[in-house]
Amino acid sequence: MSPHSRSAAPLCWARGVLRPATEFRPHVGDRAFRYGDGVFATLLLEQGFLLDADAHVQKLTASADAIGLTVPEPVSSAPQLCEVLRLMGADDSTDAVVRIQVSCESGGRGYDRGECDAWELVELHALPGPRVLxxxxxxxxxxxxxxxxxxxxxxxxxxxxxxxxxxRRGVVEAVRCSGDHLLEASSSNLFWEANGDLFTPSASLPLYPGVTRSVVVHEARRSGWTVHEGEFARSALERAGGAFLTNAVRGVEPVAELGGMRMEWAAELEALRAAVQAARIEGAAPLAP
Structure with a gap:
């Protein structure tokens, strides 16, 4: 079932209230609207299971803490978030992208936030289609x-x-670099295989180490892969035989072409993708109470 098949008007949850998404408007003093002063998380809802829910809520909470916000109660735990999604009409047949945002409002302009309470916004979106990456x-x-x-x-x-x-380059995604060192794509972490080992830029570099990245590293090592996390120059990709990107919505996504080089998708990588998906489902939070 699509996330909005129950209603002509899709619903959102904002400031503790369920309302049609078409009626939601940010307040002129909303800090995320004015300054980007807020944090968010993106999750996958698959057949009524919220994948990696606990890990995503923990990361959302850590991000909010880092900028001095407190995550509101309705999105402060996986069970509470699942209750919000049920109120929004999601059930055990729903496949959707879930986006949570935490921000706050202040009475006037200026960078100093002052004292204000955080509020939450929860949205459901249709899943993206497949692509040749x-x-x-x-x-x-x-x-x-x-x-x-x-x-x-x-x-x-x-x-x-x-x-x-x-x-601009006519490709689907791009990987940014710091100096000569590989970092991440616009919304994904990068992995590649070379000589039977797996490589990914270190979480200590200026990048966002996503939840799915952590699952891949754990499952790869458990499956017998040697995983190298470090600082890698662009030239390291010359030895890549296969590559993939990871994020919460698309999971492990094979790369067809990387830096102009054709990538192969070996059986070992497909087995790893299956192991990662199984682990994500095993650790998912069910919508059903």
């Missing part, structure tokens, strides 16, 4: 590095710029 490797400085890369901030201009760079 071509990925460019950007030149240093072609796309900026986020100011606070480990926080999923509503100030996402660096990611927007990275996505625009991909469009």
């Amino acid at each position: 071509s990925v460019a490797i950007l030149e240093p400085g072609e796309a900026p590095i986020p100011a606070m890369p480990a926080i999923k901030s509503c100030s996402a201009l660096a990611h927007v710029t990275c996505a625009r760079a991909a469009r």
